Amino acid sequence: MNTRMRRAAVAVAAGAMAVSLAACGSAKESSDKSDSSSSAKKGDAIKVGLLLPENQTARYEKFDKPLIEKKIKELTNNKGEVVYANAKQDASTQNQQVDTMVTNKVDVLIVDAVDAAAIKSSVQKAKDAGIPVVAYDRLAQGPIDAYTSFDNTTVGKTQGQALLDALGAKAKSGKIVMMNGSSTDPNAAQFKAGAHSVLDGKVNVGKEYDTKDWKPENANANMEGAITALGKKNIVGVYSANDGMAGGIITALKAAGISVPVTGQDAELAGVQRILAGEQFMSVYKPYAPEADAAAEMAVALAQGKSLSTVAKDKVDSPTTKAVPSVLVPVTSLTKDNIKDTVIKDGVYSISEICTGAYKAKCDALGIK
Structure with a gap:
């Protein structure tokens, strides 16, 4: 995939990275999530669950999946494992996939939600099991720990x-x-x-x-x-x-x-x-490499109990969670x-x-x- 790697994008607007989405009234505060993940700090031998939404759009199988896998391998000295599933545009299937990942005790989840609202209960299940969740490309509802997407x-x-x-x-x-x-x-x-x-x-x-x-x-x-x-x-x-x-x-x-x-x-x-x-x-x-790299970096940090402060410079509000540590990538x-x-x-x-x-x-x- 080296020939498929995307470099830094051409920025559209200097202020594009300062996005803060509107939050609903009873949203819960989110902060640096290193303290909400598993208390036991892990080394490089981590298991990352990767859930992508569909395979009709070329990007997910051709770019996102291999880019995330490659970056996680780099960050974990080839010791990290990526467990992958594609929901094929079915929200119920994706919820079942989250349940399976929780049962199999992955250390962290990267989730690109088919339906941002329907995934909420599954995100909560992961949270209750001590598994942090990175919302990828789409801002999933529920107690997510980090988010990366484009502006x-x-x-x-x-x-x-x-x-x-x-x-x-x-x-x-x-x-x-x-x-x-x-x-x-x-x-x-x-x-x-x-x-x-x-x-x-x-x-x-x-x-x-x-x-x-x-x-x-x-x-x-x-x-x-x-x-x-x-x-x-x-x-x-x-x-x-x-x-x-x-x-x-x-x-x-x-x-x-x-x-x-x-x-x-x-x-x-x-x-x-x-x-x-x-x-x-x-x-x-939309340069997928910076987005994929950010997701991998945040996922590894969360799994290892490290701070997100050096990766996530932005904060975004979802309808259920405020101030989610985020990385927003510019487009052209x-x-x-x-x-x-x-x-x-x-x-x-x-x-x-x-x-x-x-x-x-x-x-x-x-x-x-």
Whole structure:
């Protein structure tokens, strides 16, 4: 995976790292969690439970899992063990996986929740068993000990601004469609809020959807419905919360003979190639290595009873827990103009992977050789 390792990201905004999410009224205080983990300090021979939410999005199996495994091996002198499970977008399955990890007495859990609220009771079970929990990528509810993700509101702002830039003077000449992510994912709400903060008053939103399970086929069906409701001549752009959904959206647009700017997120290979082809306007490049490294570092520290103060410089509130020690990773807008300086330069994809078949001419035209 060395060729897949991502380096430090290009920061979008200097203040992006100072995020504090709104907390509900009766939230419990969270502090440095080293005192809430198992009292017995452990050495390098730790067992880390890693629970990822689904395998339809390319990132989890291709980037997150191997990056976390590699970092934990580095931090534990190859003595640490990672026990892995993927919930395949089923919250009940993930809760059962947590129970199994608790039964098997892992030393720490890294959990990317399918459903941030549904995981709450399982997080509590882990806590009661003396197993600290790192919320990964999505802010899980319950007594989590640490959290790492990207600045999700800034992701939405980045997408919204890119769509405005693409529309230019045509921003209010018709309607845009907003294809948000799954309502069970707290990140989706933050992307949506960030996008609205930029777009509101500057575009006319004709249709807006929360897309069940982030599935491309659901986005495709929603887009077909939007085209029918609004009329294909009246749609000037589409806000898509990620690349997978953008693929489904673009399929529907092409079938209707519509060519308009479409946003995305995750810099998936197919998304990068659609950007090259002019079918998708942009994606949000999220460097997974810093996020994965932060999760591994916090997990190892918690398992070994060490302080998080040298790793987690931010604090984030969840609906149930205040001031969770956190690491927030900045992002950048990916367009055809900076493919070479981002995903290729950082070794995410090689030129040969991107510039295949029909995309080679597009690469040549942009000097990607």
